[in-house]
Amino acid sequence: MAVHEHKAKTVSARCMIITISDTRTEASDKSGKLMQEFLEQEGHQVIAKEIIPDEIDDIKEQIEIGCKDPEIDVILTNGGTGIAPRDVTVETVQSILEKEIPGFGEIFRMLSYQEDIGSAAILSRAIAGVRESTAIFSTPGSSGAVRLAMNKLILPELSHVVREIKKL
Structure with missing residues (x-):
């Protein structure tokens, strides 16, 4: 089977968006809103949306909630991926993944x-993987990074990823 045939079957993913930031609010969460817009434009559903501080326990708790919810196929996080001491998203997500992508x-x-972005791209940290048949994608919190990840990587493969982990 050719790659395009394998990916042709579209699945509507049920998603949870988690914005990880010490400063973002519902009003200022441009990246979370952008993720939601992109998902809904492609026919996917946003089941839950949260804004949490950049704290290991909070990140773990929200991801666990999403992974245990049978209504959620995909968790998308944005923020907390830098190299500053408060940026703990990548390490936290990596520690709970069963399979990394x-x-x-x-x-x-x-x-x-x-x-x-040039050589500053070495500072861009992003991670994806699977836990308990839930896909997890973590991107930087800037709207440019979210736009890039959604358009070039996540949306083109989202149905394919969900089919693989759910074996649909």
């Missing part, structure tokens, strides 16, 4: 490098 972060950095 290393190509996500690798290609995200390559695309970031190519899109005028």
Whole structure:
């Protein structure tokens, strides 16, 4: 079966969006809103949306809630991926994944490098993987990073990822 045939079957993913930030509010959460817009434009559903502080326990708790909810197929986080001491998203997500998808972060950095970010792309941390048949994608919190990840990586593969982990 050709790759395009394998990916052709569209599945509407049921998603949870988690914005990880010490400063964002519902009014200022541009990246969470952008994720929701992109998902809904592609026919996916946003089941839950949260804004939480950049704290290991809060991140773990929200991801666990999403993974245990049979109505959620995919968790998308934005924020907390930098290299500052308060940025703990990548380490927290990595510690709870059962299977990592290393190509996500690798290609995200390559695309970031190519899109005028240049060598600063080495600071871009992103991670994806699977836990309890739930896909998890973690992106930086800037709207540019979210737009890049959603358009070039997440949306083109979302149905495919959900079918694989759910075996639909």
